[in-house]
Amino acid sequence: MTDYGEEQWNEIEAIESIYPDSFTVLSEEPPSFTITVTSDAGEKEETVEVTLKFTYVEKYPDEPPLWEIHSQVNLEDSDAEDILTHLKEQAEENLGMVMIFTLVTAVQEKLNEIVDQIKSRREEEKQRKESEAEEAEKCAFQGTVVTIENFLSWKAKFEQEMTELKRKKQKEEEQSAKGKPTGKQLFETDHNLDTSDIQFLEDGGNSVEVDESLFQDIDDLDLDEDDPDFNPLDLASDED
Numbered sequence: 001m002t003d004y005g006e007e008q009w010n011e012i013e014a015i016e017s018i019y020p021d022s023f024t025v026l027s028e029e030p031p032s033f034t035i036t037v038t039s040d041a042g043e044k045e046e047t048v049e050v051t052l053k054f055t056y057v058e059k060y061p062d063e064p065p066l067w068e069i070h071s072q073v074n075l076e077d078s079d080a081e082d083i084l085t086h087l088k089e090q091a092e093e094n095l096g097m098v099m100i101f102t103l104v105t106a107v108q109e110k111l112n113e114i115v116d117q118i119k120s121r122r123e124e125e126k127q128r129k130e131s132e133a134e135e136a137e138k139c140a141f142q143g144t145v146v147t148i149e150n151f152l153s154w155k156a157k158f159e160q161e162m163t164e165l166k167r168k169k170q171k172e173e174e175q176s177a178k179g180k181p182t183g184k185q186l187f188e189t190d191h192n193l194d195t196s197d198i199q200f201l202e203d204g205g206n207s208v209e210v211d212e213s214l215f216q217d218i219d220d221l222d223l224d225e226d227d228p229d230f231n232p233l234d235l236a237s238d239e240d
Contacts, residue, residue: 039111
């Protein structure tokens with residue numbers, strides 16, 4: 001007959017000697033204790049840490065112990081869920097044997113994997129930012145590549161802007177024309193305009209003199225006014 005109690009306390013003594021600085025007994029009945037597990041140092045000496053709480057059931061190790069994450073440092077909740085799932089898998093594989101050391105070792109390896117994943121994610125993020133910066137610099141140097149799609153989009157926008165400018169200009173011209181009187185309106189509103197030219201000549205002292213010697217006495221002209229081809233303008237031409 002298996003003495004579960006004795007087997008459990010023998011394991012507790014062994015675990016305490018292996019993890020003296022991270023092992024703490026919480027209770028003796030039922031036996032319960034915590035073990036703090038820390039990953040190897042990662043980039044920039046960062047570590048991931050988790051404190052596991054184990055509680056023996058009556059028939060441990062033929063039945064798996066109870067466990068939970070008591071506390072965590074630098075560990076995402078999703079990673080914590082992965083650790084709990086990993087513990088369940090390991091416990092099922094080791095039923096019938098004391099397994100605390102095996103479970104803690106499995107968690108240690110899992111934490112190291114998480115550190116590597118964090119490092120990989122940071123490296124990928126760094127490369128992504130560098131790639132985006134290079135692409136932005138290339139686009140700034142080369143300008144936007146013209147395609148049928150963006151050309152048609154630009155053309156439609158340009159034509160819309162030009163139509164709007166023409167409409168605005170036409171509206172301004174119409175408004176300006178509405179406020180400007182026509183020549184007829186100016187004449188009707190200001191009767192002095194019909195004498196403005198004469199007044200200008202009089203104010204300037206200008207006069208028109210006619211030299212009568214330039215004209216032939218009409219009595220000396222042989223005019224046949226009954227002639228259908230008679231044209232007074234021909235006289236002036238003859239004088240020239």
